[in-house]
């Protein structure tokens with residue numbers, strides 16, 4: 001899977017050079033390219049924003065550097081059907097696990113435009129992009145965090161990115177599960193600063209596989225807020 005991210009803050013993406021996303025890039029499963037929108041500005045001071053026509057507060061990211069970047073990376077005016085161009089937008093379609101799966105299945109190249117300031121010139125969404133996506137009903141100061149949310153949520157669905165296929169099999173939001181059973185590791189008992197000792201549920205230490213499985217099922221909830229009876233046996 002290839003990602004191209006257009007941003008005015010390229011250094012914000014160092015997160016993508018850590019952990020499984022970094023490993024997946026080194027294994028050739030992901031190809032993540034960060035493009036500095038400023039490099040495409042025709043302004044002699046590399047300015048990428050200007051005041052809004054018609055008045056109003058704040059500055060707007062200009063259409064020209066974004067357009068020229070898309071042309072330069074070969075996704076405008078033509079792109080193949082396996083490529084999607086996405087604008088991060090607080091008022092866009094809300095991102096979900098289902099959409100992440102849909103994108104993973106439909107596309108092999110995803111171009112993401114990160115807005116900033118008061119937003120992006122309206123001609124970008126009108127003429128240049130296929131999707132406007134929001135990561136939630138709140139406003140962030142830039143599209144960089146939202147872009148990383150997309151990259152991470154799609155990448156972990158790409159074959160070979162997670163070391164163990166089972167890692168995603170029992171996750172919430174897959175199979176209508178919204179809350180998976182709590183999980184624990186060492187130590188068995190932990191002393192909190194308020195004097196309470198919190199312990200791992202006994203059943204998980206019992207070695208009794210049937211009881212453990214039942215406990216996991218009854219502590220896993222689906223979207224109707226009921227516990228799940230048919231958990232995947234491999235979980």
Ligand SMILES: C[S@@+](CC[C@H](N)C(=O)[O-])C[C@H]1O[C@@H](n2cnc3c(N)ncnc32)[C@H](O)[C@@H]1O
Nearest residue numbers: 088089090115118119134135139140142143146
């Ligand atoms: C301060 S916001 C712009 C807010 C603008 N007034 C609006 O309502 O669209 C700057 C940029 O951050 C990004 N952004 C902010 N919140 C977001 C969200 N919830 N989901 C996706 N992108 C978001 C967008 O790229 C946006 O252009």
